[in-house]
Amino acid sequence: MQLYEAPALYEKIIHYNEDKEIQVRLTINTFRGIEYLHVRKYYLDFTEEWRPSPEGVAMELxxxxxxxxxxxxxxxxxxxxxxxxxxxxxxxxxxxxxx
CATH class of the missing domain: 1.20.5 (Single alpha-helices involved in coiled-coils or other helix-helix interfaces)
Incomplete structure (x- = not known):
C-alpha cells in the first residue's frame, strides 16, 4: 500500500476551490505503524472522485x-x-x- 493510499484516521478540508475543482486537505494516517500528518492538494478525477495529488507535504506526526x-x-x-x-x-x- 502506498503512503497516500493508507486510510485516513482524520480528514478535514481546509480549502476548496470550486472553479478549479481542487481541495486542500489536512489528514492523518498510519503507514507501517507510523502516524503521518499530511497537507495535500486533492483533485476531482474523471469519475467524480477526489484523489490525492503529489503536491503537498507529509511529516511524521x-x-x-x-x-x-x-x-x-x-x-x-x-x-x-x-x-x-x-x-x-x-x-x-x-x-x-x-x-
Whole structure:
C-alpha cells in the first residue's frame, strides 16, 4: 500500500476551490505503524472522485512536529490579527508616513 493510499484516521478540508475543482486537505494516517500528518492538494478525477495529488507535504506526526506546526500557525494568525488592528486604528498615520 502506498503512503497516500493508507486510510485516513482524520480528514478535514481546509480549502476548496470550486472553479478549479481542487481541495486542500489536512489528514492523518498510519503507514507501517507510523502516524503521518499530511497537507495535500486533492483533485476531482474523471469519475467524480477526489484523489490525492503529489503536491503537498507529509511529516511524521509526533509532539515536536505538531508543536512546531501549531507554533507557526499561531504566529501567522497573530501577525494577521495585529496587522488588522494596526491598520484599523493607525491607517491614516501609516498612509501619511509612506506617501
Amino acid at each position: 509526533d509532539f515536536n512536529n505538531s508543536r512546531q506546526l501549531f507554533s507557526g500557525l499561531l504566529e501567522i494568525l497573530s501577525l494577521a490579527e495585529s496587522k488588522d488592528i494596526i491598520e484599523e486604528h493607525f491607517k491614516d498615520y501609516i498612509d501619511e508616513i509612506y506617501k
